[in-house]
Amino acid sequence: MGKNDIAVKQWLSAKDRFADLFNMLIFGGSTVVHPQDLEDMEGEADIFVPDKAGGESGIKRYRDIVKRWGNTATFAVMAVENQDKIHYAMPVRNMIYDGLAYTSQMNQIWEQRSENREKMSDAEFLSRFRKGDHLHPVITAVLYYGTKPWDASLDIHGMLRLDDSSGKFRRIKEYIPNYRINLIDAERLERTELFRTDLQQIFGMLKYRGRKRELIRYINQHKDYFSNLDQETYRAARVFLNSEKQLKDIAGDEKEAIDMCKALEELYEEGMEKGMEKGIEKGEERLNQLIKRLLADSREEEISKVVGDREYRQRLYHDFQL
Template structure:
């Protein structure tokens, strides 16, 4: 896990924000999950594999954030995997993580049965799972905060390359279980009003960061919040804006409990963050075109006009 993911995960792990994230994505902002119902749980997902020879091999993975959702009883496991770059194997990766989390539930229930000396049938003993046991659903959000839109597959079917060229594709799919990821493309969420905490405001920073005038206006409209930002939020904003060094140079108040980001963000843009964005777009355009991607597809990918992309290409070849 990179240091940026650590900062993002620490910030998202605040229970009110975590509940807000899941309420916004799962329930369109309806307040179903409450902070006091969440409890952090072990991030380690592991499985012990036993070969026919009796040799055991342990496989373990560490999830980014995992919390139990309880309302008098355990309702679900809510997990988040943070990504600053597209992970093209994410459907398989998440399927493994979720599978290991379900396996952990089975192991814990079996340990309780053993401790209570519960009677089991031969089939239950073989399964390490009693017939009446029930698992809690595991819901994982992939929180992607990268600069470019997510262009990876979102389910197993997409990774398999199954398409209509295969005559019996529909029949085959009946025997191939699919698995899809719950992608949160943080910079491209259309309706931020579904979030009720400062998550809404920080996601707004991501949404408008490539639009100088809209960004400055957004900061002014929410001046009460951005003039008193706590240290963890300040760190997250530096990551989201890809401006860790620049903001560190602009802000001189890191020793204070609250930081006034309004002036700092204006200075940041005045010092040329938009030039950095233009340079990144130029590099991305040329890379995509070199891969044979058409100009109209590149324009749609970057949310730019075709004319703007052509200007970048023309300027690149006349320099």
């Protein structure tokens, strides 16, 4: 996992933000998932899946963020997959992740039944799952924070070529189970004001990335928040803005607040200064080229006029196509 992935993962792993994200995804912003009801789960697991020959195949899975919602008896598994780039196979990838999560639950239930297996029916023993057993739901959100609009399929059916003139494949489609991903396209969210945490400010900020003046205006409109960021949020904001190299990596006390308003203004001013310096250098280069051309054409008397008369200089620039 790269440095940028870790920054976003750590920031979103905070229980209040995680709950806020799923409240928006599932409940339209209503507070149903509470931070105190969330429990961290391992995002990496090794799973052994039985095969027909009686052996087992090992599968390793990695999930970005996984939490348990609810108590030990009744709960749901909630997971987030962070994406900074479009993934055209995301429905298949997530289907595998969720399927393995259910397999993991079945394995745990089977292990808990080790002392009572002799009381199972043949069908239950073969299934490694009793008739009265139940799985806990698994809900995966795909948080996409890339700059390009998501143009990949949102479900398995969208990845299949099943439409034809005869209509036979459209009929087949009815018998193919579908799997849909829960996509959150952060930059293009319309109701960011429904978030209860700073997801509101950070996701709202993404609408202006790449447009420095508008971004600075937005940041200053929310100055109370952006002038007092913690290190974790600042790191994530740099990743979201694709500004890991431009915005300074401020190291120091983790408790020290960071003024992002000031950091962006300094970045903007630095860019303006560099632009002006570049413009001056280019202007001087063109002027030197013009003077050389005048000297080569034995037009020394015009050199003083070129230096002092801007309109005449621009006319010569055009004539000489400099």
